[in-house]
Amino acid sequence: MSFDKGLFTNKTILVAGAGKGIGLACAVMAAKYGANVIAVARTQADLDKLISLYPENINGWAMDVSSETFFQRVKDLPILHGLVNNAGINRVGPMQGQSSENIDAVIDLNIRTLYKISQAAITPMLNADGAAIVNMSSQMGFVGSPNRTLYCMSKHAVEGVTKAMAVELAEHNIRVNTVAPTFVLTPMTAPMFEDEDFKKFVFDMIPLGRLGKVEDIANSCTFLLSDLASMITGTSIKVDGGWTAR
Structure with a gap:
């Protein structure tokens, strides 16, 4: 099963946080279906690997x-049809032990940066005949979940701001939604599942009994x-195997 090969022909899509995992998969899939992809990541080596897969379709920004x-670079784009706000972090631990540094880091990247990228994207999106923003939620x-107060706080904020953005930007035919994954097996999360108690907790919470894949x-x-x-705007697709249905 797949989408039409020309789904994104002549469309420009920016993926923020495209170096690894979900962001990488989003950038690859957009290129596969014909988009001109702007892939943004900190590490040039990650971008080089990504670009090698679709060299004619992917432009890497190491930023x-x-x-x-x-x-400002986003705002200066001539046109933009799609944005995936995938950059984010987590700081796992009991609430009593969370430092001001951790609190500020999660708020800054997961909320403030998402907002600022979206804000900048509006200008080039106004030059498109309709555009879409996908905010990566969870x-x-x-x-709620133990030891994840900061992450839960930030992702509840993402859900809220997405609804507000969707209502405000609808007059410009800019749609805004979220995708809300369960735990996805990536190189970053793999070490977490070496803890058998944590692994059991996660699998017991997912009715489908398996982790998500980046695809x-x-x-x-x-x-x-x-x-x-x-x-479709102002809503979320929960890719959670039924976790939130309990």
Whole structure:
């Protein structure tokens, strides 16, 4: 099963946080279906590997997505049809032990930076005949979980601001939605599942009994970015195997 090969022909899509994992999968899938992809990551080596897969379709920006320089570069784009706000961090630990540094780091990247990127993207999106923003949320944007107060706080904020953005930007035919994954097996999360107690907790919470794959998330992002979802805005696709249905 796949989308039409020309789904994103003549469309420019920017993926923030494209170096690894979900962001990488989103950038690859957008290029696969014909988009001109702007892939943004801190590490040039990650971008080089990505570009080698679709050298004619992917342009890499090795930048800090939270920098004013990056925001201005996005704003200066001539046109933009799609944006995936995938950059984010987590600081796992008991609430009593969370430092001010951790609190500020999560708020800055997961909320402030997402807002600033979206704000900058509006200008080039106004030159497109319709555009779409996909904010990367989480199942933790709908529930609570032990040792994840900061992450839950930030992703609940993402869900809220997405609704407000969708309502405000609708007059410009800019749609805004979220994708909310469960735990996805990536090089970053793999060490977490070496803890048998944590692994059991996660699998017991997912009715489908398996972790997500990066392609599962990229499929949902691709759909929401495309004209197939032209009447969908202000909502979320939960790719959580049923976690939040309990």
